[in-house]
Amino acid sequence: MPRLRRPRSPVLLLRQVAAAVLVCLALVLALRPPPPGPAGPVAATTPVVVAAADLPAGTVLTAGDLAAAELPTDLLPSGGTADAEGLTGRLLAAPVRAGEPVTDVRLVGPGLWSAVPDGQVAAPVRLADLAVATLLRAGDRVDVLAAGVAGPTPSPAVEVVATSALVLTAPTPAVPDGPAAGAPAGGGLLVLAVSPDTAARLAAAAATATLTVTLGRP
Structure with a gap:
């Protein structure tokens, strides 16, 4: 004769259900991502005007x-400004990359003069070989050579008209397209820090000869 199973106690069934619920709750809590920690201190920032695109030396700035x-305030270079209107119409003395703050030393004006050693002046020099100018960078030291015809004879003469001149600004590499494709931006114009006497010799040589440079140690 088959034995009859006794019905489960309601109390036991309730305990089993409660245990299953607790196990599921423990799994949910274990798999839940941790709450976000407290936010760190927010770095202080300062508004500043930057270049909207790569700009070559000689650019007259527009809006x-x-x-x-x-x-970030602690990374901001000195000489920056938040006054875009005050920069409009100013002439770039050196190339500026997109996103770079436009500081006073990148402009023709007092900021550029701050890089000129005492007793010297800033002298513009345009080289005969424009590609040579793009090899130079601010801070380089160069000798300037003037090549021309000495007197009525056709034999060329080369004269050193400046030695160890400090390069204040140099043009950017060649323009990639357009009518001026292949030419350095800014026309290959250098600005050198030299003595007043040397600046006079450079001006005289530029009127009668072609100029080039040789590089020395910066």
């Missing part, structure tokens, strides 16, 4: 060349 940005 479209400039953009506003917020940079």
